Amino acid sequence: xxxxxxxxxxxPDGRVEERVEGVAGxxxxxxxxxxxxxxxxxxxxxxxxxxxLQPEVQSQTxxxxxx
Amino acid sequence: MSHFSTVKTELRQIExxxxxxxxxxxxxxxxxxxxRGYRGQTVTADLAVTMDQGGDLGFRWNASTGAFExxxxxDLWKQRIPVERFLxxxxxxxxxxxxxxxxxxxxxxxxxxxxxxxGSIELVVTRWDA
Numbered sequence: 418x419x420x421x422x423x424x425x426x427x428x429p430d431g432r433v434e435e436r437v438e439g440v441a442g443x444x445x446x447x448x449x450x451x452x453x454x455x456x457x458x459x460x461x462x463x464x465x466x467x468x469x470l471q472p473e474v475q476s477q478t479x480x481x482x483x484x
Numbered sequence: 485m486s487h488f489s490t491v492k493t494e495l496r497q498i499e500x501x502x503x504x505x506x507x508x509x510x511x512x513x514x515x516x517x518x519x520r521g522y523r524g525q526t527v528t529a530d531l532a533v534t535m536d537q538g539g540d541l542g543f544r545w546n547a548s549t550g551a552f553e554x555x556x557x558x559d560l561w562k563q564r565i566p567v568e569r570f571l572x573x574x575x576x577x578x579x580x581x582x583x584x585x586x587x588x589x590x591x592x593x594x595x596x597x598x599x600x601x602x603g604s605i606e607l608v609v610t611r612w613d614a
Binding site: 419420421422423424425426427428429430431432433434435436437447448451452453454455456457458459 | 488490491492493494496497500551572573574575576578579580582583586587589590592595600602603604605606607608609610611612613
């Protein structure tokens with residue numbers, strides 16, 4: 418059961434910085450979208466370290482052998 | 485989907501705005517209300533805080549920006565802090581209330597809430613997914 422963690426920094430001028438930690442799930446995405454609707458426009462969005470840890474997917478087309 | 489975002493907070497919704505004003509010790513009233521300025525002149529706002537000696541605070545919905553705007557007579561400013569500082573504090577409370585409400589609605593729990601030295605509020609929310 419993965420734990421989803423979101424870390425917010427609410428600056429004295431009201432700017433909100435949001436950081437998704439660990440494996441981001443659909444719930445994080447929903448929360449982010451719901452916040453953006455209530456708060457305002459996203460000024461900047463950059464991937465955190467984990468975003469680069471893409472699951473490696475390899476695909477290879479195997480020729481069909483007809484016997 | 486992992487990312488880091490920065491959102492410039494706008495006062496878009498009335499409920500967290502009302503709550504933020506209450507957090508600052510004010511008593512806002514909703515509905516079309518007069519905001520008193522210099523020599524009894526008034527403008528109409530969608531939300532108003534009536535001050536004892538005039539210099540009311542009003543918030544008017546601006547449909548083109550999709551956000552509420554402060555309307556007040558700055559010559560009669562009665563708050564303890566300058567207007568820029570007041571708006572910053574209000575926006576921070578608005579943002580905190582909005583983040584808390586949205587987190588609970590999406591099933592997250594507050595794991596940590598701290599006030600940083602620079603005046604920022606740090607909030608950590610978590611949720612266990614099946």
